[in-house]
Amino acid sequence: MNNFWMILSQSYINKFKTKAFIVTTLLVAVVIIAAANMEQIFSYFDDDNKETKIAVIDKTGTMYEPFKEQLAAVADHLTVIQTDQTENQLKKEVGEGTYKGYLLLERTGDGLPTATYKAENIANSQITSGIRQALQSLKTMEVAGRLQLTSEQIQLWNAPASFDTIALAKGAKxxxxxxxxxxxxxxxxxxxxxxxxxxxxxxxxxxxxxxxxxxxxxxxxxxxxxxxxxxxxxxxxxxxxxxxxxxxxxxxxxxxxxxxxxxxxxxxxxxxxxxxxxxxxxxxxxxxxxxxxxxxxxxxxxxxxxxxxxxxxxxxxxxxxxxxxxxxxxxxxxxxxxxxxxxxxxxxxxxxxxxxxxxxxxxxxxxxxxxxxxxxxxxxxxxxxxxxxxxxxxxxxxxxxxxxxxxxxxxxxx
Structure with a gap:
């Protein structure tokens, strides 16, 4: 029986001392710590806390202020600046890094808000998502105004449906x-x-x-x-x-x-x-x-x-x-x-x-x-x-x- 325990201890100790075991153990421990603190780690590199400037050409003359107000509510890290510059001038400034991109505000044939965002690349979905949400909110407000809805009615319109789940089985999670x-x-x-x-x-x-x-x-x-x-x-x-x-x-x-x-x-x-x-x-x-x-x-x-x-x-x-x-x-x-x-x-x-x-x-x-x-x-x-x-x-x-x-x-x- 002594030989059994000797082989058992040798199998354990020899593997325990190997670099592979030590490195694997430490590496996974670091991954666990990093995963648990992922939110804090991302915050150090997240651009959401940095000001992102976007130039705006308002071709309607009336959309900029209400759009800016809606954008501030959904994406406060985006800063819009109205300008009278031409697109060629803005393309140059985007290339130089003055602006992240520029936005064209227009209206459709029905008079509803529409926009076009142009940038060096559109890989940053947080920017386009923020603009899309703000534009959607502006459209909702204007349609509600046409229908002569009160603010209370607008809140009811936008309020999500109430949905609950209840497990009937005894002891269910x-x-x-x-x-x-x-x-x-x-x-x-x-x-x-x-x-x-x-x-x-x-x-x-x-x-x-x-x-x-x-x-x-x-x-x-x-x-x-x-x-x-x-x-x-x-x-x-x-x-x-x-x-x-x-x-x-x-x-x-x-x-x-x-x-x-x-x-x-x-x-x-x-x-x-x-x-x-x-x-x-x-x-x-x-x-x-x-x-x-x-x-x-x-x-x-x-x-x-x-x-x-x-x-x-x-x-x-x-x-x-x-x-x-x-x-x-x-x-x-x-x-x-x-x-x-x-x-x-x-x-x-x-x-x-x-x-x-x-x-x-x-x-x-x-x-x-x-x-x-x-x-x-x-x-x-x-x-x-x-x-x-x-x-x-x-x-x-x-x-x-x-x-x-x-x-x-x-x-x-x-």
Whole structure:
């Protein structure tokens, strides 16, 4: 048993000390901090706080002042300046940077406001959107005047329709809770997807490296292949949990320090339930063990590191399919496809999490999903141990799934 813990600790410590682990952990932590403070970061580079000058040629002689008033209400970062200059003169000043662009105010044949904005480029949608809103408001005011509507009637006209949503099911989530859940699920799905792929490949690569360097021949003489497999799985699993704890701690501290008026504060991410975090952690652990067991047996079938990716392709495709189904489930969690695939063990870690987070499903369905996933881990653990035991003894070109049969036969002979 001492050898088991020695291999486990070595798998953990050796990977923990690598530059790749340290850089990845720090990089993701920085990304989490940056994402939580994105609003403040954008504010440093946002041109909305800077004055943008736009020249205006009012061909009607009456539209400039009311248009300016409406523009100030919807886009206060835009400054319009009326001018009598010709278009050729304005083109020159736009090129020199005096103005961002110039606007032609006119009227249609029906006497309604219309405008044309000209600039070096029109890629800044915030400028054109502000002008369009101001022009629309001006048109609404003029049409209301023609219809002799009072200010109260205009307010009623422009007021949005009242619309509420109420969930009838007992324990169903509110709209605010659903928004919080979708954001968390979206982030955690990406984490589960990339981390499972990364750690599964790490296990398969480590086994292949040991075989190619003939270290495996020394190891199996002192420690059984089955103990080796589970020691590596647990060691790298602890490595993944270490990263998970670090990233969750960084996310918690960063989100907790966000002001109430910030985007994070307005979304209510500070009040995410502990149960959701626990479900995410549990499903990550179980998903890791399922895919890590399969990755270890696949890695034992190859003798060269170059063959690992080819052998891991089917497993990677399974994870990708589960991820894309989960993305679909974010917008339609009640779909029969989501319900059925949440009980397929390869997809359960991601898709069951979508259903738990967005729906109020019975406890027995959650228990069934976890039960199927745990049963699959045990089944693949037994099968994987047998294949791993024979696979580590196989050398030469061995990068086909057909070699599993040969590995099982070898495990029986030893």
């Amino acid at each position: 509110s709209e605010e809770e659903l928004i919080q859940a979708q954001i968390l699920v979206y982030a955690l799905l990406f984490f589960i997807y990339f981390s499972v792929i990364m750690y599964a490949n790490m296990i398969a690569s480590e086994v292949a490296i040991e075989k190619s360097s003939r270290v495996m021949e020394i190891l199996i003489s002192s420690v059984s292949p089955v103990k080796q497999m589970f020691a590596k799985i647990l060691g790298i699993g602890l490595l993944g949990l270490t990263q998970l704890v670090i990233w969750f701690a960084v996310a918690y501290i960063t989100i907790s320090n966000q002001p109430e008026g910030s985007l994070i504060g307005s979304l209510g991410l500070k009040s995410i339930s502990v149960s959701m975090i626990m479900y995410a952690v549990l499903l990550f652990i179980l998903g890791y063990f399922l895919y890590a067991t399969i990755a270890a047996l696949l890695g034992s079938l190859v003798s060269r590191l170059e063959d690992v990716q080819q052998m891991m392709t089917p497993l990677t495709l399974l994870i990708m399919v589960g991820f894309f189904i989960s993305m679909y489930g974010l917008s339609n969690p009640e779909s029969p496809l989501i319900t059925v695939t949440s009980y397929v063990p390869f997809f359960t870690p991601m898709i069951l999490f979508v259903r738990i987070s967005l729906l109020s499903i019975p406890v027995w369905e959650v228990a069934l999903g976890f039960g199927i996933l745990i049963a699959a881990i045990l089944v693949f653990g037994v099968i994987g141990a047998r294949i791993y035991k024979g696979g580590v003894l196989m050398y030469g070109k061995s990068n086909s799934l057909k070699d599993m049969k040969k590995a099982i036969e070898l495990s029986r002979d030893n």
